[in-house]
Amino acid sequence: MPQKRILPYIILELLQERPLTGKEITAQFQNEIGEFWKASHSQIYPELMRMQHDNWLKITENDSDGRKKHYQITVTGEQVLSNWIKEPVTELPLNRDLFSLKLFFVTKSDSKVIEKLFNDQIALISAQLEHLKARKKLLFADKAPIEQHFGHYLLLNRAIARQEGQLNWLKETLAQLS
Amino acid sequence: MPQKRILPYIILELLQERPLTGKEITAQFQNEIGEFWKASHSQIYPELMRMQHDNWLKITENDSDGRKKHYQITVTGEQVLSNWIKEPVTELPLNRDLFSLKLFFVTKSDSKVIEKLFNDQIALISAQLEHLKARKKLLFADKAPIEQHFGHYLLLNRAIARQEGQLNWLKETLAQLS
DNA sequence: CGAATCATGTAAAGAGTTACATGATTGG
């Protein structure tokens, strides 16, 4: 087992609200979910076929559009999902990021390198932070998150808090170094 | 290109200090580096052969121990590494973590589920935080980080700051929810 | 009608994991 399968469960989650086509599922991974999980259509279509084969989902009948395939979660699929959700999360994710890597190998004398490394990272995170804040404003401006989007709201807040923490640490540490 | 090659550059970094055997390199990934990058020996040995073939490193001569192979970075390897280090980090890492995933799909009515999700994560991060702090104490108690370990010191601080931020957010948010 | 694109799919390759294998060496 190289990695525990996650993708099919994400798809099941998405289908809980309503039936979707492969295209629509793919789009989700480029928008909301893309923040923390990526999957391309070349991964999704085979996965859908496999899930259909395992009877986790089926193609909805009476579909007006000929080529689009609307996938719908089955009772089996709902059970599978329900069991998966109950499994506790027992390990922290491994953060394979280049900044950590370069930071690790930096030596104290590389002050120029360190400075650039920090400034680049600050720029990156600032941009990301702006993006996240803009999205929060767009999606949840004033109004409280409605039922379905509550998790999304929590996640956005968490991402923002994390990036702000990062940014502060970067700025403080950079200031101390110089 | 499925993913940009990182592993060989990490190995080059490790070899900059002194020649190492495959076993020793593997050990590094289970200790210091393991915090943010993993690699098993079955990945490392073929990589070493490949790098040797590309002349990024060579086996040191006059080795007393017969079976151990001490790999040494070559001039070519140093150039390759130097170029790689100069490349700016242009993208943030994708955080594929299950907690985010489950958080995203949670609905407001699942108060029991949310609570458990948060408490599990708080326990996980607390444990990790203790571990990190213990290591910092062990490695850098009182004494300032020496030249070679400066990056390691920075990285540990960053990891601790990140986990503390996480933990605070989790606790605050959990309190607000109930 | 012809070109662009839509929706779906297939192919090829690299990265990473787990499990298996092997010859040398050490220790009781």
Add this chain to the structure above:
DNA sequence: CCAATCATGTAACTCTTTACATGATTCG
């Protein structure tokens, strides 16, 4: 000397990404 382990290596498999392919549909 024999068993454990050390150090290295191989195999099989899954995940993920990039690139290529194809038939249907829309639009000027």
